[in-house]
Structure formats: C-alpha cells, structure tokens
Amino acid sequence: MFDVAIIGAGINGAASAHFLTRSGLRVALFDREAIAAGGSGAAGAFISPKISKGGSLKDLIEEAYLYSLQFYDRSFPEHISNASQLHIAKQSDENTKVISFREYTKIALASRPQSSGRLLNESAKAFESVYIKESGVVDAQKMCEALGADATFFHEEIKSITELKSGWQIGTITAKKVILATGAYLPVLDEPYIQLRAVWGHRIDIRTSTKIPHIIHHKVSLAPTTEEGFSAIGATHDVHYHPQKSQIVYDVEAGREVLIEKAISSVKLEDIEILKDYTGLRSGSNDYLPLLGRVANAKKSLEAHPELLKGARIDKTSLAYHPGLYIINGTGGYGFVLGPYLAEMLSRHLIDGEPMDDRLDPTRFLLRWAKRRKDG
Numbered sequence: 001m002f003d004v005a006i007i008g009a010g011i012n013g014a015a016s017a018h019f020l021t022r023s024g025l026r027v028a029l030f031d032r033e034a035i036a037a038g039g040s041g042a043a044g045a046f047i048s049p050k051i052s053k054g055g056s057l058k059d060l061i062e063e064a065y066l067y068s069l070q071f072y073d074r075s076f077p078e079h080i081s082n083a084s085q086l087h088i089a090k091q092s093d094e095n096t097k098v099i100s101f102r103e104y105t106k107i108a109l110a111s112r113p114q115s116s117g118r119l120l121n122e123s124a125k126a127f128e129s130v131y132i133k134e135s136g137v138v139d140a141q142k143m144c145e146a147l148g149a150d151a152t153f154f155h156e157e158i159k160s161i162t163e164l165k166s167g168w169q170i171g172t173i174t175a176k177k178v179i180l181a182t183g184a185y186l187p188v189l190d191e192p193y194i195q196l197r198a199v200w201g202h203r204i205d206i207r208t209s210t211k212i213p214h215i216i217h218h219k220v221s222l223a224p225t226t227e228e229g230f231s232a233i234g235a236t237h238d239v240h241y242h243p244q245k246s247q248i249v250y251d252v253e254a255g256r257e258v259l260i261e262k263a264i265s266s267v268k269l270e271d272i273e274i275l276k277d278y279t280g281l282r283s284g285s286n287d288y289l290p291l292l293g294r295v296a297n298a299k300k301s302l303e304a305h306p307e308l309l310k311g312a313r314i315d316k317t318s319l320a321y322h323p324g325l326y327i328i329n330g331t332g333g334y335g336f337v338l339g340p341y342l343a344e345m346l347s348r349h350l351i352d353g354e355p356m357d358d359r360l361d362p363t364r365f366l367l368r369w370a371k372r373r374k375d376g
C-alpha cells in the first residue's frame with residue numbers, strides 16, 4: 001500500500017509529490033496523459049505577484065511568490081531562469097491597481113530600465129507599470145518532472161476512487177491517503193459543492209530577432225529572449241472551450257493569431273517564427289482563492305446537520321469528511337507561484353498534523369452550496 005496517491009501530475013500534484021517523498025513517504029502519482037500534460041504544460045510559468053489593490057488573494061500570492069522563488073532557486077536552480085519583470089496595466093481602469101501595488105507591496109521594486117521604453121509601443125507606454133527586479137520563469141515541463149521524480153508514476157486515467165476499510169483503491173493500487181490534483185479537468189469525485197471554473201489557454205514558443213530583456217506582462221505575457229532568440233507568448237483567454245466538454249476542436253491557428261496580435265500591439269516584435277504550441281486549462285474557484293484541505297462528504301454532512309440548509313454556522317470539524325481525502329486545486333493563473341507553497345503546507349499537515357490556511361478550506365463552498373439549495 002502506498003502512503004499517498006496523487007491524482008494529477010501538474011504543478012500542484014507534482015509539488016505535493018515532492019514534499020511528501022522528501023519526507024520519506026511512498027507516493028503514487030497518476031496522470032491520464034503525462035507529467036505536466038494539462039494547464040501546467042501550457043503555462044508560461046512566470047513567477048509573478050498579483051497586481052491588485054489588496055485583499056486575501058493578493059496577500060496569499062505575495063507570500064507564495066516570495067516562498068516559491070526561493071524554493072525554486074534553492075532546490076531546482078537548473079529549471080528556473082532568473083529575470084526581472086515589467087507589468088503594464090492592461091487597460092486604463094487597471095492603472096489604480098498598479099499604483100496601489102507599487103505603494104503597498106513587500107516585493108522589492110526598481111525603476112524601469114531605459115531599454116524597455118524603446119521596445120514598447122506607444123499604446124503600452126500610456127499605461128501605469130511596475131518593474132520587479134527579482135523574479136523568474138520556470139521550465140514548466142522540467143520542473144514538474146523534477147518535482148515528481150521520486151514518486152512512482154502511473155500513466156492511467158482514474159475514473160473513480162473507492163473507499164476501503166482502511167485507505168483507498170485507486171486504479172490498480174491502494175493508498176492510505178489520496179490527494180485530488182486534477183485541475184480543471186473532469187472531476188474524479190462528484191461532490192456538488194466543488195465547482196471549478198475552467199479557462200482555456202494557449203502559449204507559443206517563438207524565435208524573434210527582437211531582444212526582450214525581461215518578462216513583460218501586458219495584454220499577453222512574454223518571456224525574455226534567450227541568446228538563441230527564443231521567447232514565449234502566453235495567455236489564458238477562452239472561458240468557453242473545454243477539451244472534455246466542447247463539441248468543436250480548438251482552432252490553434254486562430255489562437256496563435258490572437259496571441260501574436262496582442263503581443264505586437266504592446267511590443268515591437270520582429271521576424272517572428274512560431275516554433276511550438278501548447279494548450280491547456282487552468283482552474284479557478286468561485287471566490288478566486290485556491291482549494292486546499294480535506295474533502296467533506298456533502299450528502300452525509302447534510303444528513304448529520306440539516307440546519308446547514310438554513311444557513312446555520314456549525315463547527316466545520318463536525319462535518320462528515322471522506323477519510324484521508326484531500327484536494328489541492330483552483331490556483332488560477334498562479335499555479336507555479338502557489339503550487340510549492342500550498343503543497344508544502346499540505347505535506348506538513350499530512351506528516352505533522354499542522355493546520356492549513358483556513359481561508360482555503362474547501363468546505364467554505366459546502367456551507368454556501370447547502371444554503372443555496374434551501375434558497376433554490
């Protein structure tokens with residue numbers, strides 16, 4: 001029997017595997033396709049803070065940003081390229097967010113280098129911007145592979161999991177505990193209160209003669225050019241397309257055109273040659289905060305606490321939980337920033353029983369879902 005089975009080998013599953021195997025646990029890591037086959041493989045994997053005025057999500061991402069940059073630098077320096085980054089407001093109503101971020105962030109800022117002025121189009125220069133000196137771009141594929149390297153990998157789609165007297169049956173193996181890390185793909189477990197929003201994204205690796213000296217986030221995100229002239233352009237931009245639900249096939253050519261058009265509207269890019277496309281889904285929760293923690297059984301919890309239908313506040317520990325079942329998901333456009341931070345928190349909980357961040361407890365959605373059922 002494995003100690004832990006993780007379903008989904010994106011950044012969240014792979015980072016969880018890393019911390020658990022590092023503590024000596026026997027971990028099975030499942031993916032229906034391959035490591036980083038979902039949203040993680042499509043990501044530009046820029047380590048960026050959230051540029052906003054404030055709030056729980058901005059604070060969480062900022063904490064995770066500082067943690068994850070150090071973690072990658074220390075543990076996998078070969079899979080992160082250090083680079084500074086320039087954030088430019090996407091539209092005028094984002095200007096105030098940028099100004100506020102500059103004023104209140106804990107992250108060290110610097111003044112924008114002259115070179116970026118020559119690179120940007122006038123339309124991009126019209127917006128407020130912030131320049132962060134120490135940041136990075138992760139090699140998404142290699143990082144996920146390295147994080148998951150000490151787990152036993154199973155190339156297998158898990159359609160359902162079965163609770164045993166002690167532990168779980170997952171495909172052909174058994175494990176004491178299970179972590180669901182399936183991103184925005186179809187869920188393995190039907191718990192009606194766990195609803196994730198899927199956003200489809202597209203990244204292209206390109207070659208260009210233009211020297212991009214740092215990461216640029218504006219209408220799309222651009223990676224700094226390597227010495228050989230390689231860069232990447234990425235964005236998540238389609239809330240309707242879902243590879244497992246949509247009837248139509250995603251139009252890669254049209255997606256590329258949108259990316260290039262947006263990129264050249266902000267940066268003077270020349271001699272663009274498209275090298276490779278990557279596509280995938282990212283998942284976000286209804287309140288934009290990730291889901292990290294134990295998974296409660298909605299049906300049994302309502303049987304035990306029918307007062308939930310009236311919106312009663314109860315002690316969450318008295319809910320009926322699926323024993324040994326956890327979720328790490330909903331990291332939105334910040335999976336590579338949040339992944340290691342959340343995974344480390346989850347592993348400390350599993351190994352030493354340390355509490356996790358209560359703001360991320362998935363049962364917050366169970367309480368809301370139960371109340372809506374009554375209202376509906």
Ligand SMILES: Cc1cc2nc3c(=O)[nH]c(=O)nc-3n(C[C@H](O)[C@H](O)[C@H](O)COP(=O)(O)OP(=O)(O)OC[C@H]3O[C@@H](n4cnc5c(N)ncnc54)[C@H](O)[C@@H]3O)c2cc1C
Binds near residue numbers: 007013032202280
């Ligand atoms: C175009 C794009 C650009 C992005 N840019 C950035 C960025 O610059 N910085 C950043 O931090 N984040 C970025 N993100 C967001 C980031 O990629 C996501 O937050 C992150 O990938 C989520 O990771 P995950 O592990 O939760 O999900 P995923 O990476 O989607 O992994 C889920 C895995 O589960 C597997 N799976 C699903 N169901 C099953 C099943 N039943 N059985 C077995 N396996 C299953 C899938 O095959 C998949 O590999 C971007 C996303 C996209 C799409």
